[in-house]
Amino acid sequence: MRGANYVLKRxxxxxxxxxxxxxxxxxxxxAVPGDAVQSLRCRQCTIQFKAALRKELGLxxxxxxxxxxxxxxxxxxxxxxSLRFQDSVWSELLPSIKNTMAMLALGTxxxxxxxxxxxxxxxxxxxxxxxxxxxxxxxxxxSLPPQWLGLMIVLYVAGAIGLPxxxxxxxxxxxxxxxxxxTLFVDRVRHMILPAATVGLVLYGEYALIVRSxxxxxxxxxxxxxxxxxxxxxxxxxxxHGLRNALLPIVTLVALSLGFIIGGFITVEYxxxxxxxxxxxxxxxxxxxxxxxxxxxxxxxLSVILLNLLADLLYFKLDPRITE
Amino acid sequence: MSSAFTAAEAPExxxxxxxxxxxxxxxxxxxxxxxxxxxxxxxxxxxxGPFVTGDAKTKVGTVFQxxxxxxxxxxxxxxxxxxxxxxxxxxxxxxxxxxxxFVSILIGGVVGVLAGFFGGKTDIAxxxxxxxxxxxxxxxxxxxxxxxxxxxxRNIILIIGIIYWTTTARLLRAQVKSIRERIYVRRARAxxxxxxxxxxxxxxxxxxxxxxxxxxxxxxxxxxxETFITFLGLGDPSAISWGRLIENAFTDDxxxxxxxxxxxxxGVCVAIVVLAATMTGAxxxxxLNPRLAxxxxxxxxxxxxxxxxxxxxxPSATLPPPTGAAGATSGKGAKR
Amino acid sequence: MNEPLIRVENLHVWFDLKGxxxxxxxxxxxFALERGERFGLVGESGCGKTTTILALMGLLPPNASVAxxxxxxxxxxxxxxxxxxxxxxxxxxxxxxxGAMNAFxxxxxxxxxxxxxxxxxxxxxxxxxWKRAGELLExxxxxxxxxxxxxxxxxxxxxxxxxxxxxxxxxPKVLLADEPTTALDVMVQAQILELLVGLSNDFGLALVLVTxxxxxxxxxxxxxxxxxxxxxxxxxxxxxxxxxxxxxxxxLLFAATPDLYGEGEVVSIPGAPPRLDREIQGCPFAPRCDxxxxxxxxxKPRYLAVGPDRHAACHLNDPALAKAS
Numbered sequence: 002m003r004g005a006n007y008v009l010k011r012x013x014x015x016x017x018x019x020x021x022x023x024x025x026x027x028x029x030x031x032a033v034p035g036d037a038v039q040s041l042r043c044r045q046c047t048i049q050f051k052a053a054l055r056k057e058l059g060l061x062x063x064x065x066x067x068x069x070x071x072x073x074x075x076x077x078x079x080x081x082x083s084l085r086f087q088d089s090v091w092s093e094l095l096p097s098i099k100n101t102m103a104m105l106a107l108g109t110x111x112x113x114x115x116x117x118x119x120x121x122x123x124x125x126x127x128x129x130x131x132x133x134x135x136x137x138x139x140x141x142x143x144s145l146p147p148q149w150l151g152l153m154i155v156l157y158v159a160g161a162i163g164l165p166x167x168x169x170x171x172x173x174x175x176x177x178x179x180x181x182x183x184t185l186f187v188d189r190v191r192h193m194i195l196p197a198a199t200v201g202l203v204l205y206g207e208y209a210l211i212v213r214s215x216x217x218x219x220x221x222x223x224x225x226x227x228x229x230x231x232x233x234x235x236x237x238x239x240x241x242h243g244l245r246n247a248l249l250p251i252v253t254l255v256a257l258s259l260g261f262i263i264g265g266f267i268t269v270e271y272x273x274x275x276x277x278x279x280x281x282x283x284x285x286x287x288x289x290x291x292x293x294x295x296x297x298x299x300x301x302x303l304s305v306i307l308l309n310l311l312a313d314l315l316y317f318k319l320d321p322r323i324t325e
Numbered sequence: 326m327s328s329a330f331t332a333a334e335a336p337e338x339x340x341x342x343x344x345x346x347x348x349x350x351x352x353x354x355x356x357x358x359x360x361x362x363x364x365x366x367x368x369x370x371x372x373x374g375p376f377v378t379g380d381a382k383t384k385v386g387t388v389f390q391x392x393x394x395x396x397x398x399x400x401x402x403x404x405x406x407x408x409x410x411x412x413x414x415x416x417x418x419x420x421x422x423x424x425x426x427f428v429s430i431l432i433g434g435v436v437g438v439l440a441g442f443f444g445g446k447t448d449i450a451x452x453x454x455x456x457x458x459x460x461x462x463x464x465x466x467x468x469x470x471x472x473x474x475x476x477x478x479r480n481i482i483l484i485i486g487i488i489y490w491t492t493t494a495r496l497l498r499a500q501v502k503s504i505r506e507r508i509y510v511r512r513a514r515a516x517x518x519x520x521x522x523x524x525x526x527x528x529x530x531x532x533x534x535x536x537x538x539x540x541x542x543x544x545x546x547x548x549x550x551e552t553f554i555t556f557l558g559l560g561d562p563s564a565i566s567w568g569r570l571i572e573n574a575f576t577d578d579x580x581x582x583x584x585x586x587x588x589x590x591x592g593v594c595v596a597i598v599v600l601a602a603t604m605t606g607a608x609x610x611x612x613l614n615p616r617l618a619x620x621x622x623x624x625x626x627x628x629x630x631x632x633x634x635x636x637x638x639x640p641s642a643t644l645p646p647p648t649g650a651a652g653a654t655s656g657k658g659a660k661r
Numbered sequence: 662m663n664e665p666l667i668r669v670e671n672l673h674v675w676f677d678l679k680g681x682x683x684x685x686x687x688x689x690x691x692f693a694l695e696r697g698e699r700f701g702l703v704g705e706s707g708c709g710k711t712t713t714i715l716a717l718m719g720l721l722p723p724n725a726s727v728a729x730x731x732x733x734x735x736x737x738x739x740x741x742x743x744x745x746x747x748x749x750x751x752x753x754x755x756x757x758x759x760g761a762m763n764a765f766x767x768x769x770x771x772x773x774x775x776x777x778x779x780x781x782x783x784x785x786x787x788x789x790x791w792k793r794a795g796e797l798l799e800x801x802x803x804x805x806x807x808x809x810x811x812x813x814x815x816x817x818x819x820x821x822x823x824x825x826x827x828x829x830x831x832x833p834k835v836l837l838a839d840e841p842t843t844a845l846d847v848m849v850q851a852q853i854l855e856l857l858v859g860l861s862n863d864f865g866l867a868l869v870l871v872t873x874x875x876x877x878x879x880x881x882x883x884x885x886x887x888x889x890x891x892x893x894x895x896x897x898x899x900x901x902x903x904x905x906x907x908x909x910x911x912x913l914l915f916a917a918t919p920d921l922y923g924e925g926e927v928v929s930i931p932g933a934p935p936r937l938d939r940e941i942q943g944c945p946f947a948p949r950c951d952x953x954x955x956x957x958x959x960x961k962p963r964y965l966a967v968g969p970d971r972h973a974a975c976h977l978n979d980p981a982l983a984k985a986s
Contacts (some may be wrong), residue, residue, distance in 0.1 A: 005696045014456070016462070017456050017457070018456075018460050021457045022461055023463070025461065025466075029470065029473060030473065031467060032473070051599075091412070091638075095856045124622075125622070125624075126624050127622065127623060127624075128624075128625065128723075129624060129625075139604065140600060140604070141596070141600065143603070144545075144595075144596045144597075144599040144600040144603065145592065145596050146549060146552045146553075146556075146568075146571065146592055146595055146596070147594075148552070148553075148556045148571060148575070149552075149571050149588070149591070149592030149595070150592075152571070152574065152575060152580065152588050152592075153588070153592070155580055156580050156583075156585060156588060168375070203590075219623065220621060220622045222621075222763060223758060223763035223764050224763060224764055224765060224766040224767075225621040225622060226621040226720065226758070226764075227764040227765075227766075228621075228766075229621055229622070229720060229750075229757065230718060230720055230750060230751065230755070230756050230758075231750065231777060231781065232747065232748075232750040232751045232752070232778060232781055232782060233777075233781065233880040235622050235624060236621070237781075238621075238622055239622065241777075242766050243622075245766075245768055245769075246766065246767070246768055249768075257459075259462065260462040260463045260464060261463070261464065263462045263464065263466075264462060264464020264465060264467075264553065265464065265553075267464065267465070267468065267553075267557070268553055268556050270559065271556070272575065282465075282468065283557055283558075286468075286472045286557065286559070287558070288559075294469060294472060295469075298465050298469045299466075301462055301465045302461055302462055302465065304468075305460060305461070305462040306460050306461075306525065306661060308388060309460050314484065319768065320767075320768065321767070321768060321813070322767055322811070322813045474831070589968060619724075621720075623722065623723045625723035626723060626726070626742060626743040627719070627721040627722065627723060627724075627725040627726060627727055627743065627744040628725070628726040628742065629727055629728070629739065629740075629741065630726050630727070631728060631729050632671065632673065632728040632729065
C-alpha cells in the first residue's frame with residue numbers, strides 16, 4: 002500500500018503525543034502548590050472530610066505511584082471523580098461534549114463554507130474590489146476577540162433577530178403539556194445559533210485568509226501558467242488547477258488552527274451560558290473542581306491530536322507525491 | 326494562532342536579507358506603515374498616558390453613566406472613566422503582549438538556533454519536542470495553567486510566552502540551517518571562527534528581519550491570548566488590561582444596562598492593535614518570501630497600445646528596411 | 662513571396678513599474694518563420710527573449726502593455742489583445758516552458774493533463790482523447806501506459822518529453838520552446854533536441870527555440886536572432902552568425918561559449934546590460950563593445966541587410982559610417 006510507512010509514522014506520532022499530553026496533564030495538576038483537595042470549596046469540606054478525600058484519591062502517596070495509578074485508570078476510561086458532584090468526571094462531561102460538538106459543527110460548517118468561497122473569489126479576482134473585501138473582512142474578523150464579538154452580538158443582534166442568548170433550552174417548554182420532538186429540536190437549534198455564529202465568524206476570518214493565501218500561492222505556480230497557455234479561462238484554471246492544489250496547504254494550515262478553535266469556543270460558551278464543555282471548564286475553575294478540569298483538558302487535547310492525525314491522513318490522500 | 330499568510334507547510338528558508346532590509350520592507354508597503362504607526366501610537370499612549378490620567382479606577386460618577394462632554398466614553402460598571410481605563414489598559418495589554426512575545430522569542434529562538442546550527446541529533450530531538458508541543462491545543466493549556474498558577478501578571482506573561490515558542494523555533498531552525506550552509510559562513514568557519522562568533526556575528530543578523538516579523542505577530546497573539554485568560558477571571562486582579570475591561574463589562578452586566586461604551590471600546594482597541602500587528606508582520610514576511618507580485622491569473626488584461634510615430638519610441642531600428650516612405654524616417658533618427 | 666506562417670512585426674512590450682515608470686522590455690522585435698522552420702532566439706538572461714514569446718501567446722501579466730503585430734497565416738492575432746490572441750492558444754501556437762518540470766500539476770496524472778486541452782478545444786474527448794494522449798506519448802518516446810502516472814513519477818527528461826507531447830495535443834502549427842533543456846544533463850539534452858528536430862521535420866512544426874545556450878541552438882536551428890536589451894542585434898543563418906558575425910555582441914557571445922571539444926578560452930563580456938526602464942541613447946551594446954567608434958554612443962544603429970537573409974544592427978556595417986571607424 003502506498004505510503005504505509007507514512008501512515009504508520011503519523012499514527013505512532015499521534016500515540017506518542019497523546020502520551021505526552023497525558024503526562025503533561027498529570028504534571029501540571031500535581032505541580033500546583035498545595036494539592037487539589039486543599040483549595041476545594043464545598044459545603045461538607047471539613048478538614049476531616051478533606052483528609053479522607055485525600056486518602057481516597059491517593060494524594061497521600063508518592064508522585065510516581067499516583068502517576069501509574071492515573072495511567073491505569075485512564076486505560077480503563079476512568080477520568081476520576083468530580084470533587085463537587087458525586088459523579089464520575091466522564092458522566093459529567095459527556096452531555097456537555099455533545100452540546101459543544103453540535104454547536105461547533107454548526108459554526109465550523111458556516112466558517113468553512115464562507116471562508117472557502119470568499120478565499121477563492123478573492124484569489125480569482127485578485128486586485129479587484131472583491132479581493133479587497135475578502136481580504137479585509139477576513140483580517141477584521143480574525144482580529145476580533147471572540148468573547149467580545151459574542152457580547153456585541155448579544156447587544157446588537159440578538160434582540161433584533163429575536164434569538165435566545167443563553168442556555169440551550171427554553172425553560173418554559175414542556176411545563177404546560179408535552180412539547181413535540183420537533184419543537185424541542187427547533188428550540189435547541191435556536192439556542193445554538195448565536196454562539197455558533199460567533200465562533201463561525203471568527204473562524205471565517207481565519208479561513209478566508211488561509212484559503213486566499215493558499216490559492217494565491219498555487220496560482221503563482223508554473224502549472225497555472227501552463228493551464229492558461231492551454232487556453233483555460235481564469236475560472237477554469239482556478240477551479241481545476243488552483244483549488245485542488247490549494248487544498249494541500251489549506252489542510253495544513255487548518256490543522257494548525259485547530260488549537261485556536263478549541264479555545265475560542267470556551268469564552269463564547271461562557272458569554273452565552275451555553276452548557277457545553279467550555280462552560281463546564283469555567284465553572285470547574287471557579288469551584289476548583291480539578292478532576293473535571295483535568296478530564297476536560299485531556300479530552301480537548303485528545304480531540305486536537307486526533308483531528309491533526311485526520312488532517313495528516315487527509316493530506317496523504319490528497320498528495321500523490323507522498324510515497325515513503 | 327498561526328500566521329495565515331504564509332501557506333508553507335514547513336517554513337522555507339528565505340532569501341538573504343541585506344542591511345536596511347527591514348526599513349525598505351516596511352516603507353515599501355503602505356499597509357505596513359499604517360500598522361507600525363498605529364502600534365507606535367498605542368505604545369506612546371500606554372507609556373505616557375497613565376501619567377496623565379492618574380489612577381483610572383477611581384469612581385467619578387454613577388455606574389454606567391452615559392458618555393458626556395467631560396467623559397467622552399462614559400463610565401464603567403464601577404463608575405470609573407472609560408477613557409482613562411482604556412489608556413491604562415493600553416499599557417498593561419501592550420506590556421503583556423511584548424513581554425510574552427519576548428519570552429516566546431527567547432525560548433523559541435534558542436531552540437531554533439541550536440537545532441538549526443548543530444543539526445544532527447540535537448536537531449532531531451529538539452524538533453520532536455517542538456512537534457509534540459505544537460499539537461497540544463494552546464488555549465486550553467493556557468487556561469488550565471492560568472487556573473493553576475496564574476493570578477499575577479508575571480505568571481500570565483510566562484504562561485503565554487511558554488506556550489507560543491514553537492512557531493519561532495521552527496522558523497528560526499529553517500532559516501539558520503540554510504544560512505549555515507551559505508558560503509560566507511563556511512568561509513568564516515574555515516578561517517577559524519568559533520561557533521558563538523559564527524552565530525552572533527554572521528547568522529543572527531541575517532535572521533533578524535524574520536525574528537522581527539515573528540515578534541510582531543506574536544505580540545498580537547499574546548494580546549489576544551491575554552484577553553482569553555482575563556475573560557475567564559484568571560487575570561491579575563489588580564491589573565487593568567483591555568481584556569479585563571471586556572470581562573468587567575460582562576460581569577457587571579453592561580449589556581443589561583445597554584452600556585455599549587463599556588463594551589465596545591476595549592474590544593475595538595484589541596482588534597486595532599492585532600490588525601495593525603498582523604498587517605505589519607505580514608508585510609515583512611511578504612518582503613522576505615515574496616510571492617509573485619502578479620500571479621498567472623488576473624481578471625485584468627495586458628493592454629494593447631499604438632506605436633507612437635513621433636515621440637519617445639522611434640520606429641524600430643530592427644525592422645527589415647521596409648519599402649516606401651516609412652523607410653525614410655527609420656534608422657537615421659538621431660537622438661540628441 | 663508567400664506569406665510566412667508566423668510573422669512578428671515591430672513587437673514592443675512594456676511593464677508598468679511601481680512608482681509610475683515603465684520597463685521597456687521588448688523594443689521592436691521582428692522575425693518570421695515558415696512551416697517547418699526552426700528559429701533560435703538567443704541572448705543573455707534578461708534580454709527579453711522569454712517576454713517576446715510569451716507575448717506571442719498573450720501570456721503577459723496585467724501590468725504589461727504591447728504594441729506591434731503578430732501575423733499568423735496573415736491574420737494579426739494581437740489586434741485586440743487578449744480577445745484575438747486567446748482563441749489561438751494551444752490550437753495554433755503552443756509552448757513548452759522553462760523548467761517544464763513544473764509545467765505539470767503534481768496532483769493530476771500526466772494523461773489527464775494532455776487530454777485536458779483536447780477536450781477543451783473539442784479535438785477529442787473521453788476514451789478517444791486518452792487514446793490520442795497515449796499515441797502522443799509514444800511519439801515522444803514514452804510508453805502509452807505511463808499516461809496514468811503522476812508527474813513526479815517521471816524523470817526530468819521524461820517529464821520534458823511529456824510536456825512536448827502535451828504541447829502537441831491540438832496539432833499546433835507553431836511551437837515555442839523556452840529553455841527546454843536547461844537543468845537536464847547533456848545526454849538527455851541531446852535526445853530532447855533530436856526529438857524537437859524530428860517533430861519539426863515530420864509534422865511541419867515551426868519551432869522558435871529560446872535559449873542562452875549556443876550549442877543547443879546550433880544543434881537544432883538553421884536560422885537565429887541574437888537579442889540584447891530587448892532588441893535584435895543580428896539575425897540570419899546560424900553558420901553565418903558563428904563563422905562570420907557582423908555584430909560585436911554576436912562575436913563575443915559565441916566566443917564566450919566554451920567549445921564542446923574544449924578548444925578556445927572562455928571569454929566573458931565585462932559589464933552589464935543597460936537598464937530597461939529608461940531611454941537608451943545610441944547603441945545599447947556600446948558600453949560593453951570593443952569596437953565602438955564615434956557614432957556608437959549617440960546614434961542608434963540601423964538594422965541593415967548584411968548578406969542574403971542576414972541583418973545586423975551595427976554601425977560597422979553601415980557603409981556611410983564605416984569610413985570613420
